[in-house]
Amino acid sequence: MASIGTPTQRGCSGAVAGDREAITRLIQLQGDDPAALIEVLHQLQQIEGYLAARSLHQVARQLRLPLSRVYGVASFYHLFRRTPPPVHCCAVCLGTACFVNGALELLAVLELRLAQQARAGGWVLERMGCLGACGSGPVLRLDQGLAIRVRLAPAPKLDAQLEAIGLPPLGRATAR
Numbered sequence: 001m002a003s004i005g006t007p008t009q010r011g012c013s014g015a016v017a018g019d020r021e022a023i024t025r026l027i028q029l030q031g032d033d034p035a036a037l038i039e040v041l042h043q044l045q046q047i048e049g050y051l052a053a054r055s056l057h058q059v060a061r062q063l064r065l066p067l068s069r070v071y072g073v074a075s076f077y078h079l080f081r082r083t084p085p086p087v088h089c090c091a092v093c094l095g096t097a098c099f100v101n102g103a104l105e106l107l108a109v110l111e112l113r114l115a116q117q118a119r120a121g122g123w124v125l126e127r128m129g130c131l132g133a134c135g136s137g138p139v140l141r142l143d144q145g146l147a148i149r150v151r152l153a154p155a156p157k158l159d160a161q162l163e164a165i166g167l168p169p170l171g172r173a174t175a176r
């Protein structure tokens with residue numbers, strides 16, 4: 001993962017973390033009210049994808065609150081992210097139908113394939129419950145897209161299939 005507080009770090013929304021004017025407007029909409037801290041942090045995260053250190057400093061200044069209080073609230077609630085979200089997410093369904101059709105085998109292949117990208121902060125691999133496409137299992141989902149059927153096959157064929165649906169090529173730490 002990239003370090004927090006980088007002023008040009010983009011969140012999932014595409015917004016730039018540390019956009020001072022956007023944060024100023026956001027807090028003004030809450031009436032510059034210190035009691036609106038949680039709401040401000042919630043909206044800030046929706047805009048920037050996470051709570052960057054630089055943004056928390058501005059929130060503290062503008063709401064006239066101690067920085068320790070702002071950090072305390074941002075750290076206390078587990079729904080607040082303090083690090084940038086991954087650029088892409090690959091989720092494998094481990095529901096019953098997918099499980100019996102080889103979801104664990106697919107997961108193992110993807111763990112190896114995405115390990116390098118995960119370290120670079122580009123991809124994260126998740127496990128999911130039923131995606132509602134049980135007749136096609138095993139299935140995965142890329143970002144917020146629809147379930148995609150994967151046909152388990154020997155390595156070269158499976159690699160080509162995974163690349164065709166949008167996963168990064170083997171051995172390259174690049175986001176798609």
Ligand code: FES
Pocket residue numbers: 093094095096097098099129130131132133134135137139
């Ligand atoms: S069990 Fe995987 S889609 Fe339903």
